[in-house]
Amino acid sequence: MAALLEAYPGAQRALFRNYHIGGCSSCGFRPDETLADVCHRNGGLDPEDVMQDVRLAWEQDERMMITPREAKDLVESDRVELLDIRTREEYEAVRIEGARLLDQALMQEMLATRPKDSLLVIVDHQGSRSLDAAAYFAGHGFTNIKCLRGGIDAWSAEVDSTLPRYTLE
Amino acid sequence: MSDDLEARIQAAVQDPQNLGEMSGADAVGTVGSENCGDMLRMWVKFKDDDGRKIIDKATFQAFGCQTAIAVASVATELIRGKTPAEALALSGEELASPLGSLPPMKIHCAQLVEGALRNALAGDEPPRAALAPTLLDQIAPAKKVKIKLQP
Numbered sequence: 001m002a003a004l005l006e007a008y009p010g011a012q013r014a015l016f017r018n019y020h021i022g023g024c025s026s027c028g029f030r031p032d033e034t035l036a037d038v039c040h041r042n043g044g045l046d047p048e049d050v051m052q053d054v055r056l057a058w059e060q061d062e063r064m065m066i067t068p069r070e071a072k073d074l075v076e077s078d079r080v081e082l083l084d085i086r087t088r089e090e091y092e093a094v095r096i097e098g099a100r101l102l103d104q105a106l107m108q109e110m111l112a113t114r115p116k117d118s119l120l121v122i123v124d125h126q127g128s129r130s131l132d133a134a135a136y137f138a139g140h141g142f143t144n145i146k147c148l149r150g151g152i153d154a155w156s157a158e159v160d161s162t163l164p165r166y167t168l169e
Numbered sequence: 170m171s172d173d174l175e176a177r178i179q180a181a182v183q184d185p186q187n188l189g190e191m192s193g194a195d196a197v198g199t200v201g202s203e204n205c206g207d208m209l210r211m212w213v214k215f216k217d218d219d220g221r222k223i224i225d226k227a228t229f230q231a232f233g234c235q236t237a238i239a240v241a242s243v244a245t246e247l248i249r250g251k252t253p254a255e256a257l258a259l260s261g262e263e264l265a266s267p268l269g270s271l272p273p274m275k276i277h278c279a280q281l282v283e284g285a286l287r288n289a290l291a292g293d294e295p296p297r298a299a300l301a302p303t304l305l306d307q308i309a310p311a312k313k314v315k316i317k318l319q320p
Contacts, residue, residue: 001301016304020274024234025201026281027274028300043273085308093316104232111235112182132307139304140235169315 001038002031010057013135017060018053019045020139064134066146068158071121083110084123085133086152094163096155099123102133116141125168127151174269181239181268186246191228198289200281201232208232209241211285215253224248224256229285236271236278243267244282253290259283 004011015021021042022028029038039045066074074080075098082099083106084091091101100106102122110120120137122130122145130147137145148155156163191212201208209231216225227245231238244264248256261279264286265271271279287293 005301012301012304020234022301022303024303024305025300026234026237026277028303030299031301041273087314089314090316093318108232108238112238129307132304136304136308164318166316166318169317 001029001033001035004035004054005031008054008057010061010131011054013131014054014057014060015050016139017135018139019050023136023139061131064131064138064145064147065149066121067149068155071146071148071155072159074119074121080119080121082121082123082148083133084152085129086123086125090125090166090168094152094156094166096123096152096160096163110137111140114142117144118142119144119146121146121148123148123155124151126153171269174271177268178236178239181242182235185238185242187226187228187242188230189228190230191226194228196289198285198287200284200288209237209281209285211241211245211282211289213286213289218250221252223250223252227286229282234275234278234281236275237281239268240265240271240279240282241285244286248286256286257290259286 008014012022016023016027019042020027021038035050036047039047039050071080071082075082075096082096083102084095084099085102088101088103091099102110114120120142122133122137124130124133127148127150130151134145134147150157152163153165156165191214193214194212195215196213197210198213199208199210209229211227211229213227214225215222217223227248229241229245231241240261247264247267248259261276261283262271264282265279
């Protein structure tokens, strides 16, 4: 599995989105397992079918991305919930108005009570981690989840220059 | 997953039984790690029943898959009135049985509950395989960061 993840960086997201594998430690896999092993202990999945989904992972990831301008239009039309996955320190320093910090309590609330077709946009700092969070929600059945391309940094650059950009040290 | 099973899981998640920490519990068991958002903890209180020690009440807290929450909800009802040995004899699938038969890909959620129960009743530590980082690991933010605002 370690080699698979290295060759296909989006593989883990594809596995969880499609098969509920690799999301948390109860459905995780070991780096030294083979894909065939993991498929076997997850209901006898066909490794070829799984590999097909892994190869399509990039396209699936792309479909989840949304530009800051597109996200702003949705925010203004009040049709979306922004979920911020950054640290509390970052959230308190700089945040998009209306965005909610995704902590464990909110995560559970979302999984338990939100309609699965709710439109959610994941916000991180620079767009590098939001796809993992989106895949986690998708693997729990959410069908309309997006990631802010470039994160809040791109939002600051393209949509709202009053939000200060920042770096992490 | 069948619509019936999905409906039963959703019903259990939206109205979980025995949710929350129990003060004065006789035993506590945990699997997973609270820090990475993937944890299930179970509290158990015993009582005497004509010289037999039986489970009076069990409660749980869970962060993780909603199926695990649903299984914990029904399992804490299922083990009420059983002796520790009787409860320990139940497999994850048996603990989940009030929900129906879980598909293979969801059985690990029941095993999470079984692990917490075993940890509480027998002190058994669930086997900890060295896992590849999970999505939750990737999502969990760094503990402390220092922010430098750009002028």
